Amino acid sequence: MTNERHLEMDELLGLRDGEGSAFARAHAGSCGVCRGELERLCRVRSELCALPTFGPPRELWPRISRHVWRRRVRRRLSYGAMGLAAAAALAGFMILRGPAVEPADAWVAEATSEDLGPMINRARQLETVLQYYAPQKRVYDAPTALVTSALEDRIFVLDQMLLESRAVGADREVLRGLWGERVFALEQLVTLQVVQEEKRVWR
Amino acid sequence: MSPTTVGDALGTSRIYTSGMRAETLAVASAEVARARAGDLEALEEVYRAYQGRVYNLGRRICGNEEDAEDVLQDTFLEVCRSIGRFRGEGSLWSWVRQVAVSKALMLLRRERHRTAHSLDGDGNLAGMVGRAPPEPTVPIDLETALGRLAPVTRAVLWLHDVEGYTHEEIGELMDKTASFSKSQLSRAHRRLREWLK
Numbered sequence: 001m002t003n004e005r006h007l008e009m010d011e012l013l014g015l016r017d018g019e020g021s022a023f024a025r026a027h028a029g030s031c032g033v034c035r036g037e038l039e040r041l042c043r044v045r046s047e048l049c050a051l052p053t054f055g056p057p058r059e060l061w062p063r064i065s066r067h068v069w070r071r072r073v074r075r076r077l078s079y080g081a082m083g084l085a086a087a088a089a090l091a092g093f094m095i096l097r098g099p100a101v102e103p104a105d106a107w108v109a110e111a112t113s114e115d116l117g118p119m120i121n122r123a124r125q126l127e128t129v130l131q132y133y134a135p136q137k138r139v140y141d142a143p144t145a146l147v148t149s150a151l152e153d154r155i156f157v158l159d160q161m162l163l164e165s166r167a168v169g170a171d172r173e174v175l176r177g178l179w180g181e182r183v184f185a186l187e188q189l190v191t192l193q194v195v196q197e198e199k200r201v202w203r
Numbered sequence: 204m205s206p207t208t209v210g211d212a213l214g215t216s217r218i219y220t221s222g223m224r225a226e227t228l229a230v231a232s233a234e235v236a237r238a239r240a241g242d243l244e245a246l247e248e249v250y251r252a253y254q255g256r257v258y259n260l261g262r263r264i265c266g267n268e269e270d271a272e273d274v275l276q277d278t279f280l281e282v283c284r285s286i287g288r289f290r291g292e293g294s295l296w297s298w299v300r301q302v303a304v305s306k307a308l309m310l311l312r313r314e315r316h317r318t319a320h321s322l323d324g325d326g327n328l329a330g331m332v333g334r335a336p337p338e339p340t341v342p343i344d345l346e347t348a349l350g351r352l353a354p355v356t357r358a359v360l361w362l363h364d365v366e367g368y369t370h371e372e373i374g375e376l377m378d379k380t381a382s383f384s385k386s387q388l389s390r391a392h393r394r395l396r397e398w399l400k
Contacts, residue, residue, distance in 0.1 A: 044364075051349075053256075053259045054259045054263075055259070056254055061247055061279075064283070068284075
């Protein structure tokens with residue numbers, strides 16, 4: 001051995017990792033003990049890398065995708081509120097388009113459920129009323145057309161979100177929120193039609 | 204790249220290969236582009252490609268199944284939210300791994316606050332649970348020894364020796380210095396030397 005002391009752990013690790021000092025390199029080159037220790041450190045690292053790999057014990061993607069979906073729904077709902085105002089501002093006048101709503105009838109299975117059933121059935125009633133007023137076939141004054149259009153756009157967005165939420169198996173809580181919003185928008189649309197009809201009758 | 208053999212370290216040729224795990228998993232660039240656009244199916248592809256490695260990383264750093272699951276979930280929630288920010292510089296795995304390491308270390312920090320003990324004190328398990336397990340009277344295997352290390356010490360050991368992070372990178376990830384990382388690595392190997400005899 002050319003030097004009086006053995007290398008400390010940090011010196012050996014530095015050497016192992018290519019950062020060793022000239023002293024450490026020279027010492028390990030001539031000291032069997034330190035060289036043995038260096039070999040051991042290399043071996044431990046190899047053994048660490050060769051340890052068995054753990055795999056997830058259960059499937060987590062459905063939970064993750066539901067989280068992601070819920071976050072997107074929330075974001076889109078807040079964008080939707082801004083979109084409502086933008087749509088109303090943009091449309092100067094219009095001839096109302098065809099109905100943009102997916103009938104509540106498409107939700108047959110959920111219509112009997114305790115939590116969603118009442119909202120789906122209420123939506124169905126409102127859609128029936130709307131069919132009577134057929135807003136898409138009427139021409140209104142500009143302000144009414146703006147609000148009608150905005151409400152229909154909102155319902156259209158909610159329908160898409162409901163369809164996608166159902167497709168990815170979103171929580172009932174999310175579906176309830178969306179259905180609640182849809183019913184609210186339909187009620188506003190119906191109210192608007194009723195008011196317009198009353199105006200027309202009394203004119 | 205650090206030397207992988209004693210021969211490399213000493214400037215001569217010889218023996219061990221490190222067995223450093225190769226990053227072979229890849230996601231097709233078209234899938235990455237779709238994932239960046241928020242396509243859930245493409246994001247699922249990313250998840251399928253890396254879930255095992257992320258879970259293993261979480262398991263090795265945190266030391267238990269429950270926390271590893273949290274790391275896996277938190278990592279992919281973050282990946283789904285932020286993949287649009289992945290600019291394609293470096294591999295997708297490097298980016299995902301960075302997220303996973305951050306999540307795992309965050310979990311350790313949270314645990315530290317919860318137990319109100321410092322982990323970076325003397326670096327033994329007492330820092331985490333209040334009382335160190337008794338010293339083993341007979342040699343133990345590497346797996347058991349790894350489980351006995353204090354969480355931060357184990358994290359440094361794993362990140363440096365297996366994942367290939369530098370001391371500077373580890374220091375940055377832990378809001379500490381490179382010296383802190385070096386001292387934790389020394390501590391880890393001193394412990395392993397005692398226990399694996």
